[in-house]
Amino acid sequence: MLLAPIAVPASPAAGGSPLVAVDIGHTLQAPGAISARGRSEFEFNRELAGRVVTALARLGLEAVLINADGRIESLQARPERAAGAVFLISIHHDSVGEQHLTPWEWQGIPLDFSDLWAGHSLFVSRRNPDVAASLMCASAIGARLQRAGFVPTEKNGRRREYADAQHAVHYYDNLVVLYQARQPAVLFEAGVIKHRDEELLLRDAARQQRMAEEIATGVAACVTAGGIAAPR
Structure with a gap:
């Protein structure tokens, strides 16, 4: 799939460069999935999101x-x-359905895992005000990741x-963070934390x-080439 240029409005950010919002998925009180070794998705999300901001x-x-706190x-x-x-x-990490989980114990703690699927995926909403640009940016990110050797998952295609x-870009129309955004928006699942390896x-x-x-490079290619409309 060829990536058409996407433009940025004249400077929405104070310093004159395009402003990108990086959302840390989940919260301390609702931390998302728990990994095979007992770590919350929120902790994974926060680490990666911070690195994306620095890379941008x-x-x-x-x-x-x-959602830094x-x-x-x-x-x-x-x-x-x-x-x-x-x-x-919006930065997330993936899980699997309960029916695919196997109980195990890690350092004396009863947990569960699934080694069926691994890999990243991306999501856009057709209810977003600029679905075409959302898809273009998602594809740019996905292309960069795969060129760098990151392998997407087939799990979400089911x-x-x-x-x-x-x-590995999917439609997920009813995700609030995507369809209520006033600008192009993508949700990124970095990998499956229930997979032990x-x-x-x-x-x-x-x-x-x-x-x-690679995420930041894909975002930069998308937003600096000229074509994203200013938020309405």
Whole structure:
């Protein structure tokens, strides 16, 4: 799939460069999935999102981190906090359905795992005000990740229609953070934390950094080439 240029409005950020909103999925009180070794999804999300913000800054983009303290009050507040940004990416880590989980014990703690699926995926909503740009950005991110050797998952293709099968982009129309955003928006699932081997990879700082740099490069290619409309 060829990536058409996407434009940025004249400078929504104070420093004159495009402003990107990076959302940390879940909260301290609702931490999302629990990994095979007992770590919350929120902790994974916060680490990777922080690295994405730093990588964006290195590329000359401004970024705002949403939900940094893990205490955001609602799903609706996430897109509200992204006001003024030209693009919103929400960082998550994936799980599997209960029917696919196997009980096990880790350091004396009863937990569960599934080694059936690993890999990343991306989601856009057809209810977003700029679905075409959302898809273009998701495809740009997916392409960068795959060129760098990151392998997408096939798990989500079982339930979610592909928007761009080559780059593991799916439609998920009713995700609040996507359809209530006023700008193009993408939700990124970095990997499956219930998979025992992938969980260890997702906790590796060097690998997190490589993934963050590829995400940031995909975002930068999307928002600096010219075509995203200013938030309405």
